[in-house]
Amino acid sequence: MDADHIVEKFDMKLGELADGMIITAYAGFGERYQRLDDKTSEFIRHNFKRCSLVIIRNDSEITVKASEVRVGDTILKVYNFPSNLLKLTQVNSRLIKALKYRDIRRFDIKQQAYLTDDSKRELREIIKLVKQSTKRLSVKEERRLESIRETNELIQKTNESVNVRREIISSVEYAMDNARRGNNNIDDIRKYVDGITQTASADAMSAIANIRASDQTxxxxxxxxxxxxxxxxxxxxxxxxxxxxxxLNQAILSAFLHDFGKAKVPKDLLDSTSRFERSSKEMQILMAHPEHGAKLLADMGLPDSVINMAHYHHVKQDDNMLSSYPKDCHYEDVFFETRLLAIVDVYQALVGRRRYKRSWSPPATMRYLDALSGVEYDYEVWLLFLKVMGLYPKGSVVELSNHSIGFVVSIPRDESDPERPIVAVVRNEYGEDLDHHELVDLQEALDISIAKDLDSLEVFGSNALDVFMGIEIS
Ligand SMILES: [Fe+2]
Ligand SMILES: [Fe+2]
Incomplete structure (x- = not known):
């Protein structure tokens, strides 16, 4: 059998020492080592040259070198034996006899250990498991660092996008006002579209859309x-x-322009917060916007794909439904892209209208749309939308089971549990707003879960977006 590893044992009695052991510390001394006299202190200085000692001096425990030992000190421990003092550390019968004579009673030792073949196999298994768990830890750590990086990037892009979003809104308003006066020009909007697709800040702007109420056209x-x-x-x-x-520029442009036909709806009707009956004159005017839009965009020479979005985004899968319009349109003419837009359209309309109907948080809206999918919307397209947005879209405010409150900053992908996104906690369980925000990855923190989703406006009022943009994870 080979020597496999070294075993250390502490506080052994003199009688337990055996040949082959190496003493690493003398740890128990007889009475003569308490309040050293002249002779014993000289013995220590001489025999334990260059060792370290733990002693009591003036009622304090201190560590000194052997050469510093004085009369009156009490010796507790001698260790750090230099290699030339083998005669004091290698256990054999002569040393045991000498230690007994010197009244040194307790020892720390090390000893080579031998393993049976079975034990070796077990040990190898243990080492393998330890290595695997270390690897798993580092994968976890990598995932954690990646989440922090992604969150900080999302927040930074959100900060950068706020003004751009405001400018695009103005440019859409300007273009629609111009169209209202018979001047069709969307050059200004095109300019912003390039910026969005180049900086890929659409994702950050989506988070803003999920936090801010924006029911205005x-x-x-x-x-x-x-x-x-x-x-x-x-x-x-x-x-x-x-x-x-x-x-891609054309895709986002056509989504911006999907309600362009509302340029033909009188502005006071457009800005009105009243609810109109479906049969009312006002509703008939409003419901004509897809046809107006299709015509305006065709007049501008835009392609079929863009026109399809404006024309068919209110056509339901069951096109006989009362809520499906224009009336003479059929779902088979609705492009995949327009089917997707129809879902986004209702999603945003509900989330943006939170001011009036408080229950429309992003997760509540997702649940509502889920119930309608396959009836009003293409089920396959809905599943894709759900996959990207998640049950708790980015920017959703949730209360966790430990009563802390935070924003969803990353949604689970692939096979991960859709109920367990990554949450940036901004308020603790005592209702205190945190200075240092903490990222909770619910895929990892399995003892915590989402207790309920909250309306960001209700929790943070008009500051919701500022709180979100102030998230900082380190
Ligand atoms: Fe519309
Ligand atoms: Fe719309």
Whole structure:
């Protein structure tokens, strides 16, 4: 048998010492080592040269070198034997006899140990398990660091995107006002579209859309556009689906323009917060916007794909439904892209309207749409939308089971549990707003779960977006 490893034992009695052991410390001394006299202190200084000692001096426990030992000190421990003092450390009968004579009573030792073949196999298994768990730990750590990086990037992009979003909203309003006066020009909007697709900030703008109430037409157009872009981009990448558009710029542009026909709706009616009966004159005017839009965009020479979005985004899968319009349109004429837009359109309309109907948090909206899918919307398209947005879309405010409150910053992908996103906690269980925000990955923290989803406006009031943009994880 080979020597396999070294075993250490502590506080052994003199009688337990055996040949082959190496003493690493003398740990128990007889009475003569308490309050050293002249003779014993000289013995220590001489025999334990260059060793370290733990002693009591003036009622304090201190560590000294042997050469510093004085009369009156009490010796507790001698260790750090230099290699030339083998005669004091290698256990044999002569040393045991000498130790007995010197009244040194307790020892720390090390000893080579031998293993049987079975034990070796067990040991190898243990080492393998330890290595695996260390590896798992480092994968976990990598995942944690990646989540922190992604969250900080999302927050940074959100900060950068806030003003851009405001400018695009103005440009959509300006273009629609111009169209109202018979001047069709969307050059200004095109300019912003390039910026969004180049900096890929649609994702960050979608988070803003999820936090901020924006029921006004122009903000609605922009929020629908950025959410559409985020989801559509992902679908193209994941499924390899061929786009009906010439470019990504054209895709987001057509989403921005889906309600362009509302330029033909009188502004006071557009800005009105009243609810109109479906049979009312006002509702008939409002419900004509898809046809107006299709015509306006065709007049501008835009392609079929863009026109299809404006024309058919209110056509339901069951096109006989009362809520499906224009009336003479059929679902088979509705492009995949428009089917997706229809879902984004209703999603944003409900989330943006939280001011009036408080229950429409992003997760509540997802649950509502889920119930309608397959009836009002294409089920397959809904599943793709759900996959990208998650049950708790980015920006959703949730209360965790430990009563802390935070924003969803990353949604579970692939086979992960959709109920367990990554949450940036901003308020602790005592209702105190935190200075240092903590990231809770619910895929990892299995003892915590989402207790309920909350309306960001109800929790943070008009500061919701500022709180979100102030998230900082380190
Ligand atoms: Fe519409
Ligand atoms: Fe719309």
């Amino acid at each position: 122009y903000a609605h157009c922009v929020d629908v556009g950025v959410i559409f872009q985020t989801v559509y981009n992902y679908i193209l990448q994941e499924t390899g689906r061929k786009s009906v558009f010439d470019s």
